[in-house]
Amino acid sequence: MTTAVPTAVHVTAMHMSDGLVNAPTAAVFGLVAVVAVALAATRSRADLDDRTAPMAGLVTAFVFAVQMINFPILPGASGHLLGGALVAILVGPWVGTLCIAIVLVVQALLFADGGLTALGTNITNMAVVGVWVGYGVAVALRRVARRSRAGLLATAFVAAFLNTVVAALAFVVEYAVGGAGGASPGTVLVLMAGLHALIGIGEGVITAATVGAVASVRPDLIHLLRRGSTTSPTSPTGTASSAGAPARADEGSPA
Amino acid sequence: MTRPARPTRDRSATGFLVGFLVVALLIAGGLSYFASADPDGLDSVTLDGCTVTETDAGERLDGTCIAQNAEDHALGSGPLADYAVDGAGGTVGLAGVIGVVVTVLVAGGVFGLLRRRGGPGGPGGTSGS
Numbered sequence: 001m002t003t004a005v006p007t008a009v010h011v012t013a014m015h016m017s018d019g020l021v022n023a024p025t026a027a028v029f030g031l032v033a034v035v036a037v038a039l040a041a042t043r044s045r046a047d048l049d050d051r052t053a054p055m056a057g058l059v060t061a062f063v064f065a066v067q068m069i070n071f072p073i074l075p076g077a078s079g080h081l082l083g084g085a086l087v088a089i090l091v092g093p094w095v096g097t098l099c100i101a102i103v104l105v106v107q108a109l110l111f112a113d114g115g116l117t118a119l120g121t122n123i124t125n126m127a128v129v130g131v132w133v134g135y136g137v138a139v140a141l142r143r144v145a146r147r148s149r150a151g152l153l154a155t156a157f158v159a160a161f162l163n164t165v166v167a168a169l170a171f172v173v174e175y176a177v178g179g180a181g182g183a184s185p186g187t188v189l190v191l192m193a194g195l196h197a198l199i200g201i202g203e204g205v206i207t208a209a210t211v212g213a214v215a216s217v218r219p220d221l222i223h224l225l226r227r228g229s230t231t232s233p234t235s236p237t238g239t240a241s242s243a244g245a246p247a248r249a250d251e252g253s254p255a
Numbered sequence: 256m257t258r259p260a261r262p263t264r265d266r267s268a269t270g271f272l273v274g275f276l277v278v279a280l281l282i283a284g285g286l287s288y289f290a291s292a293d294p295d296g297l298d299s300v301t302l303d304g305c306t307v308t309e310t311d312a313g314e315r316l317d318g319t320c321i322a323q324n325a326e327d328h329a330l331g332s333g334p335l336a337d338y339a340v341d342g343a344g345g346t347v348g349l350a351g352v353i354g355v356v357v358t359v360l361v362a363g364g365v366f367g368l369l370r371r372r373g374g375p376g377g378p379g380g381t382s383g384s
Contacts, residue, residue, distance in 0.1 A: 014295050019326035041369060048370035051268065057363035058275040064358040065283035068338065068351050070291040077299040078291035095366070102362045110357060111350070112328040112336035171297065180324035183304060188321070191303055195296040218271050 014067060014080055015104065015122045016171065018115030025178025030120030036128045037101050044094035047223065055221050056091045060099040062210070063087060064106065071202050079199030082126050082167055085134025085159035086207045090214060092223040093135040100127035125170040134163035138224050145224060152215055152225070153208040160207035161200035168196035276359065283351030287338075290347075301325070 018026075048056065063083040070078035083103070087096030101123050107113040114122045137159040138145065145155035172192050176185040214222055294302055305320035316323050330336065335353060340346035 014297075016297065017322075017325035017328065019324045020301065020321060044366075045369050045371060048366055050370065050372070053366040053370035054268075054272050054363065055275075056366040057359050058272055058279065060362035061355045061359035062275060062279045062282075065279040065287075065351065065355050068283055068287045068290060068347075068354075070293070070295055072291045072293065073296070076293050077296065078293040079296050080290075098365065099362065102365065103358060106354065106358050106361060109330060110333065110335050111338055111354065112331045112333055113338070115326065116329050168296065175321075180321065182301070182319055182321035182323055187303070188300055191300045192296070195299055199296050217274075218267070221271075 014070070015107065015114030015126075016118040018117045020115075020118065020180055021121060021174050022178040022180060023117070025174060026117045026120055028120075029124045029174060030117070033101070033120040033123035033128070036097060037123065040094045040097035040101075044092070044098055047092045047095050052091065052095075052221070052223075056095050056099060059087055059090050060102050063099060064103045066206060066210075067103065067107075073195065073198040073202065077195060079195070079202055081203055081206050082130050082164055083207075084126060084130025084132075084163035084167065085138060085156065085203075086210055088131050088135035088163075089138050089156055089159065089207070089211055089224045090222060093131055095223075096131045096135070097127050100131055121171070121174050125167045125174075129170040130163045130167035133166040134159045137162050142224060149212070149215065153212050155224075156208040156211040157204035160204040161197075164200035164203040165193065165196050168192040168199075276355075279355050279359075280352055283355045284348040287347045287351045298322070 021029075063081065063086065066081045067083065068080070070080045073079045083100055084096070087099045090096075091099065104114055104119060104122050104127060108116055108119055108122075138155055141151075141155040141158065144151040146152075169189075169192065172185065172189045175188050179185065179188070211222065215225075219225060293299075301321040302316070303320055305316040305318040305322060308315045308317065328336070334341055335350050336342070338347050338350045338354075340349050340353075
Protein backbone atom coordinates (compact mmCIF):
# COMPACT_ATOMS: atom_id res chain seq x y z
CA MET A 1 0.00 0.00 0.00
CA THR A 2 1.36 3.34 -0.99
CA THR A 3 0.38 6.75 0.19
CA ALA A 4 1.89 10.06 -0.68
CA VAL A 5 2.11 12.57 2.09
CA PRO A 6 3.58 16.03 1.83
CA THR A 7 7.22 16.46 2.63
CA ALA A 8 8.23 17.85 5.94
CA VAL A 9 5.16 16.48 7.63
CA HIS A 10 7.33 13.98 9.38
CA VAL A 11 10.40 16.10 9.58
CA THR A 12 9.18 18.94 11.73
CA ALA A 13 5.76 17.92 12.96
CA MET A 14 5.86 17.12 16.61
CA HIS A 15 2.30 16.43 17.63
CA MET A 16 -0.62 14.30 16.53
CA SER A 17 -1.84 14.97 13.02
CA ASP A 18 -5.47 14.86 11.99
CA GLY A 19 -6.78 11.44 11.11
CA LEU A 20 -4.87 9.31 13.59
CA VAL A 21 -8.04 8.79 15.60
CA ASN A 22 -11.58 8.74 14.27
CA ALA A 23 -13.92 11.72 14.33
CA PRO A 24 -15.98 10.75 17.40
CA THR A 25 -12.84 10.21 19.44
CA ALA A 26 -11.41 13.52 18.28
CA ALA A 27 -14.69 15.20 19.21
CA VAL A 28 -14.81 13.67 22.69
CA PHE A 29 -11.29 14.76 23.49
CA GLY A 30 -11.99 18.13 21.93
CA LEU A 31 -14.74 18.52 24.51
CA VAL A 32 -12.41 17.34 27.28
CA ALA A 33 -9.90 19.96 26.20
CA VAL A 34 -12.46 22.77 26.09
CA VAL A 35 -13.75 21.97 29.56
CA ALA A 36 -10.23 21.64 30.97
CA VAL A 37 -9.08 24.92 29.47
CA ALA A 38 -12.20 26.74 30.66
CA LEU A 39 -11.74 25.39 34.17
CA ALA A 40 -8.06 26.30 34.10
CA ALA A 41 -8.90 29.83 32.99
CA THR A 42 -11.18 30.21 35.99
CA ARG A 43 -8.94 28.64 38.57
CA SER A 44 -5.69 30.15 37.33
CA ARG A 45 -6.80 33.63 38.39
CA ALA A 46 -5.81 32.86 41.96
CA ASP A 47 -2.24 32.26 40.81
CA LEU A 48 -1.97 35.25 38.51
CA ASP A 49 -1.02 38.66 39.78
CA ASP A 50 1.13 41.52 38.55
CA ARG A 51 4.24 39.56 39.37
CA THR A 52 3.36 36.08 38.13
CA ALA A 53 1.41 36.96 34.97
CA PRO A 54 4.48 38.21 33.03
CA MET A 55 6.39 35.17 34.26
CA ALA A 56 3.64 32.90 32.93
CA GLY A 57 3.77 34.60 29.55
CA LEU A 58 7.50 34.07 29.26
CA VAL A 59 7.35 30.49 30.48
CA THR A 60 4.89 29.84 27.66
CA ALA A 61 7.25 31.33 25.07
CA PHE A 62 10.12 29.36 26.57
CA VAL A 63 8.22 26.10 26.18
CA PHE A 64 7.45 26.97 22.58
CA ALA A 65 11.15 27.59 21.93
CA VAL A 66 12.40 24.45 23.64
CA GLN A 67 9.79 22.27 21.95
CA MET A 68 11.52 23.13 18.67
CA ILE A 69 14.67 21.42 19.83
CA ASN A 70 14.45 17.76 18.98
CA PHE A 71 17.21 15.77 20.62
CA PRO A 72 18.33 12.33 19.41
CA ILE A 73 17.27 9.36 21.50
CA LEU A 74 17.96 6.42 19.19
CA PRO A 75 19.33 6.13 15.67
CA GLY A 76 16.57 7.58 13.51
CA ALA A 77 14.41 8.79 16.38
CA SER A 78 14.28 11.98 18.39
CA GLY A 79 12.32 13.53 21.18
CA HIS A 80 11.45 16.97 22.42
CA LEU A 81 10.25 18.62 25.58
CA LEU A 82 6.55 18.41 26.37
CA GLY A 83 6.85 20.80 29.29
CA GLY A 84 4.12 19.64 31.64
CA ALA A 85 6.16 19.31 34.81
CA LEU A 86 8.19 22.38 33.92
CA VAL A 87 5.21 24.72 33.77
CA ALA A 88 3.49 23.05 36.73
CA ILE A 89 6.54 23.62 38.93
CA LEU A 90 7.16 27.16 37.75
CA VAL A 91 3.66 28.62 37.48
CA GLY A 92 1.30 26.03 38.94
CA PRO A 93 -0.99 23.50 37.28
CA TRP A 94 -3.90 25.75 36.32
CA VAL A 95 -1.75 28.41 34.70
CA GLY A 96 0.47 25.65 33.36
CA THR A 97 -2.44 24.01 31.58
CA LEU A 98 -3.10 27.30 29.82
CA CYS A 99 0.61 27.71 28.96
CA ILE A 100 0.81 24.39 27.15
CA ALA A 101 -2.60 24.85 25.51
CA ILE A 102 -1.49 28.24 24.14
CA VAL A 103 1.72 26.70 22.78
CA LEU A 104 -0.27 23.95 21.06
CA VAL A 105 -2.74 26.39 19.55
CA VAL A 106 0.02 28.65 18.22
CA GLN A 107 1.83 25.62 16.78
CA ALA A 108 -1.30 24.27 15.11
CA LEU A 109 -2.54 27.56 13.69
CA LEU A 110 0.73 29.22 12.72
CA PHE A 111 3.13 26.36 12.08
CA ALA A 112 0.78 23.59 10.91
CA ASP A 113 2.25 21.48 13.70
CA GLY A 114 -0.39 19.26 15.22
CA GLY A 115 -3.71 18.83 13.44
CA LEU A 116 -6.69 21.11 14.01
CA THR A 117 -9.12 18.32 14.86
CA ALA A 118 -6.27 16.73 16.83
CA LEU A 119 -5.99 19.81 19.05
CA GLY A 120 -8.30 18.19 21.56
CA THR A 121 -6.18 15.07 21.92
CA ASN A 122 -2.95 17.03 21.91
CA ILE A 123 -4.21 19.43 24.59
CA THR A 124 -5.56 16.52 26.62
CA ASN A 125 -2.27 14.62 26.47
CA MET A 126 0.19 17.43 27.06
CA ALA A 127 -1.68 20.34 28.67
CA VAL A 128 -3.89 18.26 30.93
CA VAL A 129 -2.37 14.83 31.52
CA GLY A 130 1.25 15.95 31.24
CA VAL A 131 0.83 19.04 33.39
CA TRP A 132 -1.20 17.37 36.12
CA VAL A 133 0.93 14.25 36.34
CA GLY A 134 3.98 16.48 36.58
CA TYR A 135 2.29 18.56 39.23
CA GLY A 136 1.09 15.58 41.22
CA VAL A 137 4.56 14.07 41.34
CA ALA A 138 6.14 17.41 42.19
CA VAL A 139 3.70 18.01 45.04
CA ALA A 140 4.26 14.51 46.36
CA LEU A 141 7.98 15.30 46.46
CA ARG A 142 7.59 18.90 47.63
CA ARG A 143 9.29 18.29 50.98
CA VAL A 144 12.30 16.93 49.14
CA ALA A 145 12.22 19.85 46.75
CA ARG A 146 12.22 22.38 49.57
CA ARG A 147 15.02 20.70 51.48
CA SER A 148 17.91 21.36 49.13
CA ARG A 149 18.86 22.34 45.64
CA ALA A 150 19.62 18.72 44.80
CA GLY A 151 16.18 17.81 46.07
CA LEU A 152 14.57 20.42 43.85
CA LEU A 153 16.44 19.20 40.79
CA ALA A 154 15.62 15.57 41.55
CA THR A 155 11.97 16.45 42.00
CA ALA A 156 11.92 18.28 38.67
CA PHE A 157 13.60 15.35 36.92
CA VAL A 158 11.26 12.70 38.27
CA ALA A 159 8.14 14.78 37.68
CA ALA A 160 9.21 15.50 34.10
CA PHE A 161 10.12 11.91 33.38
CA LEU A 162 6.72 10.71 34.51
CA ASN A 163 4.81 13.51 32.79
CA THR A 164 6.37 12.38 29.51
CA VAL A 165 5.64 8.69 29.93
CA VAL A 166 2.07 9.16 31.11
CA ALA A 167 1.29 11.70 28.39
CA ALA A 168 2.50 9.12 25.88
CA LEU A 169 0.21 6.54 27.47
CA ALA A 170 -2.69 8.95 27.03
CA PHE A 171 -2.14 8.73 23.29
CA VAL A 172 -2.20 4.95 23.57
CA VAL A 173 -5.58 5.17 25.29
CA GLU A 174 -6.94 7.43 22.56
CA TYR A 175 -5.61 5.11 19.89
CA ALA A 176 -7.09 2.09 21.62
CA VAL A 177 -10.46 3.86 21.86
CA GLY A 178 -10.70 5.19 18.35
CA GLY A 179 -7.48 4.70 16.47
CA ALA A 180 -7.55 4.81 12.69
CA GLY A 181 -5.58 1.60 12.44
CA GLY A 182 -2.25 0.63 11.00
CA ALA A 183 -0.82 -0.96 14.12
CA SER A 184 -2.19 -2.95 17.01
CA PRO A 185 -2.78 -1.10 20.29
CA GLY A 186 -0.38 -3.51 21.97
CA THR A 187 2.42 -2.59 19.62
CA VAL A 188 1.63 1.08 20.03
CA LEU A 189 1.73 0.71 23.80
CA VAL A 190 5.14 -0.96 23.81
CA LEU A 191 6.67 1.48 21.35
CA MET A 192 5.19 4.62 22.92
CA ALA A 193 6.21 3.60 26.43
CA GLY A 194 9.70 2.55 25.40
CA LEU A 195 10.52 5.59 23.32
CA HIS A 196 9.04 8.03 25.83
CA ALA A 197 10.98 6.48 28.68
CA LEU A 198 14.06 7.62 26.75
CA ILE A 199 12.54 10.99 25.87
CA GLY A 200 11.54 11.35 29.50
CA ILE A 201 15.20 11.35 30.49
CA GLY A 202 15.79 14.32 28.19
CA GLU A 203 12.63 15.98 29.48
CA GLY A 204 13.89 15.44 33.02
CA VAL A 205 17.30 16.94 32.30
CA ILE A 206 15.86 20.01 30.55
CA THR A 207 13.25 20.54 33.25
CA ALA A 208 15.76 20.18 36.10
CA ALA A 209 18.20 22.53 34.38
CA THR A 210 15.53 25.16 33.78
CA VAL A 211 14.04 24.96 37.25
CA GLY A 212 17.54 25.05 38.69
CA ALA A 213 18.40 28.16 36.70
CA VAL A 214 15.27 29.97 37.86
CA ALA A 215 15.93 28.86 41.43
CA SER A 216 19.39 30.41 41.28
CA VAL A 217 18.06 33.81 40.35
CA ARG A 218 14.45 34.10 41.46
CA PRO A 219 13.45 31.23 43.74
CA ASP A 220 10.47 33.32 44.82
CA LEU A 221 8.98 32.87 41.35
CA ILE A 222 8.82 29.09 41.59
CA HIS A 223 5.24 28.15 42.30
CA LEU A 224 6.07 24.80 43.87
CA LEU A 225 8.31 26.39 46.49
CA ARG A 226 5.94 29.17 47.43
CA ARG A 227 4.53 29.03 50.91
CA GLY A 228 0.91 28.07 51.08
CA SER A 229 0.70 27.49 47.37
CA THR A 230 -1.84 24.81 46.81
CA THR A 231 -3.88 23.77 43.88
CA SER A 232 -7.10 24.88 45.40
CA PRO A 233 -6.39 28.18 47.06
CA THR A 234 -9.57 30.16 47.10
CA SER A 235 -12.92 29.41 45.69
CA PRO A 236 -13.44 31.50 42.58
CA THR A 237 -16.49 32.99 44.22
CA GLY A 238 -14.42 34.88 46.71
CA THR A 239 -13.71 37.75 44.37
CA ALA A 240 -11.62 39.79 46.72
CA SER A 241 -10.71 42.14 43.92
CA SER A 242 -8.58 44.95 45.25
CA ALA A 243 -9.87 44.19 48.72
CA GLY A 244 -6.30 44.25 49.87
CA ALA A 245 -6.56 40.89 51.55
CA PRO A 246 -3.31 40.67 53.45
CA ALA A 247 -2.52 37.04 53.89
CA ARG A 248 -2.58 34.64 51.04
CA ALA A 249 -5.87 32.84 51.27
CA ASP A 250 -5.42 31.32 54.65
CA GLU A 251 -8.97 32.08 55.47
CA GLY A 252 -11.66 29.86 54.13
CA SER A 253 -9.85 27.32 52.04
CA PRO A 254 -12.37 24.60 51.58
CA ALA A 255 -11.77 21.61 49.41
CA MET B 256 23.16 33.10 45.86
CA THR B 257 22.20 36.54 47.05
CA ARG B 258 18.57 37.10 47.53
CA PRO B 259 17.26 40.07 45.59
CA ALA B 260 16.67 42.94 47.96
CA ARG B 261 13.19 44.33 48.31
CA PRO B 262 13.70 47.81 46.98
CA THR B 263 15.28 46.61 43.76
CA ARG B 264 12.67 43.98 43.18
CA ASP B 265 11.06 45.70 40.24
CA ARG B 266 14.33 46.14 38.42
CA SER B 267 15.37 42.62 39.27
CA ALA B 268 12.08 41.27 38.03
CA THR B 269 12.37 43.14 34.76
CA GLY B 270 15.92 41.96 34.25
CA PHE B 271 14.94 38.39 34.94
CA LEU B 272 12.02 38.50 32.53
CA VAL B 273 14.11 40.10 29.79
CA GLY B 274 16.76 37.45 30.33
CA PHE B 275 14.16 34.73 30.10
CA LEU B 276 12.90 36.16 26.80
CA VAL B 277 16.42 36.44 25.38
CA VAL B 278 17.12 32.81 26.23
CA ALA B 279 13.90 31.72 24.51
CA LEU B 280 14.79 33.79 21.43
CA LEU B 281 18.29 32.31 21.27
CA ILE B 282 16.94 28.78 21.55
CA ALA B 283 14.26 29.27 18.89
CA GLY B 284 16.41 31.43 16.67
CA GLY B 285 19.77 29.69 16.92
CA LEU B 286 19.74 26.35 18.65
CA SER B 287 16.86 25.27 16.43
CA TYR B 288 19.34 24.83 13.57
CA PHE B 289 20.95 22.02 15.51
CA ALA B 290 17.73 20.17 16.32
CA SER B 291 17.46 16.58 15.20
CA ALA B 292 15.47 16.12 12.00
CA ASP B 293 14.60 12.55 12.86
CA PRO B 294 10.95 11.78 13.66
CA ASP B 295 10.06 12.27 17.31
CA GLY B 296 8.72 9.56 19.58
CA LEU B 297 5.13 9.80 18.40
CA ASP B 298 6.07 10.00 14.73
CA SER B 299 8.42 7.06 15.10
CA VAL B 300 5.50 5.02 16.39
CA THR B 301 3.06 6.15 13.70
CA LEU B 302 5.67 5.39 11.03
CA ASP B 303 6.47 1.96 12.44
CA GLY B 304 5.86 -0.60 9.71
CA CYS B 305 6.42 1.79 6.84
CA THR B 306 9.45 2.74 4.84
CA VAL B 307 9.65 6.39 3.93
CA THR B 308 10.81 7.36 0.45
CA GLU B 309 11.36 10.91 -0.68
CA THR B 310 9.66 11.66 -3.97
CA ASP B 311 8.87 14.79 -5.94
CA ALA B 312 5.31 14.62 -4.67
CA GLY B 313 6.45 14.34 -1.09
CA GLU B 314 7.16 11.40 1.11
CA ARG B 315 5.85 8.02 0.11
CA LEU B 316 4.99 5.50 2.78
CA ASP B 317 5.29 1.87 1.80
CA GLY B 318 3.99 -0.84 4.09
CA THR B 319 1.40 -0.56 6.81
CA CYS B 320 1.54 2.07 9.51
CA ILE B 321 -0.60 4.51 11.43
CA ALA B 322 0.80 7.54 9.64
CA GLN B 323 -0.92 6.47 6.42
CA ASN B 324 -4.11 7.72 8.03
CA ALA B 325 -2.66 11.14 8.72
CA GLU B 326 -4.42 13.89 6.86
CA ASP B 327 -2.78 16.93 5.33
CA HIS B 328 -2.83 19.88 7.66
CA ALA B 329 -5.61 22.29 6.80
CA LEU B 330 -3.18 25.18 7.24
CA GLY B 331 -0.24 23.34 5.72
CA SER B 332 0.33 26.02 3.11
CA GLY B 333 0.47 28.84 5.63
CA PRO B 334 3.42 31.25 5.55
CA LEU B 335 5.08 29.65 8.57
CA ALA B 336 4.02 26.05 8.03
CA ASP B 337 6.53 23.47 9.19
CA TYR B 338 8.68 26.12 10.86
CA ALA B 339 9.88 27.61 7.59
CA VAL B 340 9.20 31.12 6.33
CA ASP B 341 7.34 30.73 3.04
CA GLY B 342 8.74 27.25 2.77
CA ALA B 343 12.27 28.56 2.30
CA GLY B 344 15.10 26.41 3.58
CA GLY B 345 17.27 27.68 6.39
CA THR B 346 14.58 29.89 7.88
CA VAL B 347 13.76 27.80 10.92
CA GLY B 348 15.50 30.35 13.15
CA LEU B 349 13.43 33.24 11.86
CA ALA B 350 10.28 31.16 12.10
CA GLY B 351 11.22 30.30 15.67
CA VAL B 352 11.80 33.92 16.62
CA ILE B 353 8.43 34.86 15.16
CA GLY B 354 6.88 32.01 17.09
CA VAL B 355 8.40 33.15 20.37
CA VAL B 356 7.22 36.71 19.82
CA VAL B 357 3.70 35.62 18.90
CA THR B 358 3.56 33.21 21.82
CA VAL B 359 4.72 35.78 24.35
CA LEU B 360 2.18 38.28 23.04
CA VAL B 361 -0.71 35.81 23.08
CA ALA B 362 0.20 34.34 26.45
CA GLY B 363 1.01 37.73 27.92
CA GLY B 364 -2.36 38.99 26.75
CA VAL B 365 -4.26 36.02 28.14
CA PHE B 366 -2.51 36.05 31.50
CA GLY B 367 -2.64 39.82 31.70
CA LEU B 368 -6.41 39.71 31.28
CA LEU B 369 -6.84 36.89 33.77
CA ARG B 370 -4.62 38.31 36.50
CA ARG B 371 -5.93 39.88 39.66
CA ARG B 372 -5.07 43.54 39.59
CA GLY B 373 -2.75 44.71 42.33
CA GLY B 374 -0.76 41.82 43.74
CA PRO B 375 -1.72 40.60 47.19
CA GLY B 376 1.83 40.16 48.41
CA GLY B 377 3.01 43.63 47.52
CA PRO B 378 2.00 46.56 49.69
CA GLY B 379 -0.84 48.07 47.74
CA GLY B 380 0.06 47.00 44.27
CA THR B 381 3.54 48.63 44.30
CA SER B 382 4.44 50.89 41.46
CA GLY B 383 5.33 48.52 38.67
CA SER B 384 3.78 48.38 35.25
